Amino acid sequence: MDSQHDSLKERVAKFPKKPGVYLMRDAEDEVIYVGKAKDLRARVKTYFTGADGRYQIEFLMRRVEKIETIVSESEQRAFLLERDLISKYKPRYNIRLKDDKAYLSIRIDENEAWPRLTLVRKIVQDGARYFGPYTFSYELRNLLEIINRTLPLRTCSNTIFYNRQRPCLEYQIKRCAGPCCLQVDPEEYRTWVKHAMQILEGKTEIVEDELEKLMNLAAEDLRFEDASLYRDRLELLKKFKHGAELISSRGENRDVFAIYREEKLAALSVLMVRNGRVVDNKNYSFPLVEVSNQDIIESSIEQFYGSDREIPEEIIIGIQIDNLEFQEQRLKELKGTSVKFVIPKRGIKYRLLGLAQVNAHEHFIATFNAEERYREVSENLAKLFQLSQIPRKIECVDISNLQGSNIVGAHVVFFDGVPDKKNYRRYKISNQGKPDDFSAIYEVVYRRLTKSLETGDFPDLLIIDGGLGQLNAAIKAREDAGVKLELIGLAKMRSEKLEKAKKKEKKPERVFLEGEETSIALDPNSEVTKLLQRIRDEAHRYVITFHRKSRSKRVIASKLDGI
Structure with a gap:
């Protein structure tokens, strides 16, 4: 290790x-x-002289074998490049915030x-006013509902607006x-927009007051x-007002960063105050953290504020950070x-x-x-099925058909025991006409894994x-795709005794493992069984919903063809 560090020191001495x-x-x-x-x-x-006393440096330097540099035009350019590289490589010793690109904002x-309020997912510098982003879409839609019921602004797109011949239902109500x-008086309309x-x-x-x-x-x-109309709007607005907690009567805009930590587990909360009211709160979790609290706060601030986020006049933090200027x-x-x-010591700040620390x-x-509960269950799952690793990302494939017609497939994704719905996928099976679950399974698994070869995103x-x-059909698809991946089959137990059992009695689950002819009967009361059932049932629900929609579309198309 010392000789390796000596070699690195010599190279560092020649850095620009x-x-x-x-x-x-x-x-x-x-x-x-x-x-x-x-x-x-x-x-x-500083990494070699001990001048950098951060908690994680000792662990980091044990693993470093090579250091590369990229020269930038300025410190600001270096910051932007650092952010891009962290996003690209996802380094173990860097803190990363979840991207909020899916959050909605209001644009005017x-x-x-004739201005209108529209929902957008990206804030751009186009001269328009933006409000947000909002963490929870239902809160945002509730806010829009209040505005639409209080102020008679148009909601239609420009295409519809400039081609309409008579007022729509929104006008009637x-x-x-x-x-x-x-x-419509343009000045009066502008007043509504201002409101x-x-x-x-x-x-x-x-x-x-107005x-x-x-x-x-x-x-x-x-x-x-x-x-009566103005009275109803006034009452509606007053009810909405009570839903927002007033923090300050002076109407300041602030963001508050607070952290809570135990050993290598940490959580960060960002409280957003606008015009003296708490309007939003964003939470982040950091498992297996090997950096200091100062690093978490500093890195989070760097990633939290980009060109697409509203920046307040004041940011409150609980600890001193480097590079504050x-x-x-x-x-x-x-x-x-x-x-x-x-960094406040008393008062409203x-x-x-x-409040942020409580959050x-x-x-x-x-x-x-x-997470602790899931870790225990996943460890037991790995031991029971002799897996090579403890699975964090688990996917499940299911097929649905009706006598060989409208055959569809789907896969669902769970991460640490929680559904990751944005990564669910549905598949239309190419070979229609006969109920062949094996070929359908092969097609779905093959398509799923070949896609992963492009993205590098594989399940555990x-x-x-x-x-x-x-x-076996899934194993064949995996081999044809050239992928290393652990698979299991999950099915209900079938036997003569069970057929004679009461209908209300649940059939035990059984698991098929690769290379084994016999299945493993699962304990119906174990947490492993409950986890597998939950994932399988979600896949079943998702594919059945897709199958019904596909079947309905085909029925409608058939009826239209007969007209």
């Missing part, structure tokens, strides 16, 4: 004294750490003649003023129907105005930090208690819903 990124590789040539530096030579030297383009076809943005900013009092004035004015003019400068360049980091603790309990264990024949 320029900004850039360094990559550390282990004996298998795998990138295990990516870092950035204003001065590459000076920064990497005030440059349009008084949720749209009908600017597509009717004479919508005020609601999104949490400034509901301004909109409430609605109350309109209600009283309508009542004085004996326009009781209009007065660099972080403030980077965020200032992204935001256009200054951003301040605060300290209360906010405490981090709750997320830790919810996440890692479940693949469950086949069926007996020995289905398992």
Whole structure:
């Protein structure tokens, strides 16, 4: 080890004294750490002199066999490159946040003649106003429902709007003023748009005052129907207002980062305060962490704020982090105005930090208690079936057909015992006409594995819903695909005794293993059995739903052909 480090020291002494990124590789040539530096030579030297006292350095340096550098034009460029390389290599000793690209935001383009609120998944610099992103889509849709019922803005796309000949149903139920076809005062419409943005900013009092004035004015003019409409909108807005907790009456925008940690398990909570109200909270978990709390906070901040996220004026943290001036400068360049980091000791900001820490603790309990339970079950599963590794990612393949017609297949994905629905897939089987489960299983497994050869995304264990024949078909597909993968077959026990048993009595599960002619009967009360059943039942539900939809489409098509 010492001779290896001496050799590395000699190479580091020749590194450029320029900004850039360094990559550390282990004996298998795998990138295990990516870092950035204003001065590459000076920064990497600290790993050998003991000047870098971070917790994980000792473990990191035991594994380092090679260090590479990439020179950048500036420290800012180095930061961007570091982020890209971490995303690409996913190094063991770097902290990574889950990408929130799927989160929704609200977009309003005030440059349009008749602006509208639209949902988008990406924030771009196009001159429009964006609000979000929002973690939970149901909260966002509830907010839009409040705005649509309070303010008569259009909701249709530009294509529909500019081609409509008469007002739609939204106009009839008084949720749209009908600017597509009717004479609507542009200034009044702009006022509604302004009110919508005020609601999104949490400034509901301004909109409430305006609605109350309109209600009283309508009542004085004996326009009781209009007065009733304004009253209903006012009450709706007040109910919505009570759902948001007021933290400060001065309307500040802040994000609060807090961490909770036990040994190598950590949870991070980011509390988002807009206009004095807590509007959102994002939680992240980090299993098997080998870095310091400071590194977790710093790395999380670097990844949390990109060009597509709203940056507040103030960021509250509980501990001091390195490169604070660099972080403030980077965020200032992204935001256009200054951003301040605060470590509070008392007052409202300290209360906010405490609230974020409570959220981090709750997320830790919810996440890692479940993970510990799954780890125990998965270890027992691996022992029972003599697997080469403890499976974290388990997939299950199932087939559905009706007398050989509309044959479809599907596979579901579970990670640490939790459904990963975004990676579920459905398959239309090419060989229709006869009920051949074996060829259908072969096709689904072969297509699934050949796709994995492109992406490198393989399951730790693949469950086949069926007996020995289905398992052998899957094994053949795996061999033809040229993939190494562990498979098992899961089926209900069949015997003469069971056929004579009461119908209410559940049939035991049995598992078929590769190379074994006989099956293993599972204990119906074991957690391993319950896990396998849950995965298999989810695959069955998913493929049956797909089969019904496919069958319905074919029936409709047949009826249309007969017209």
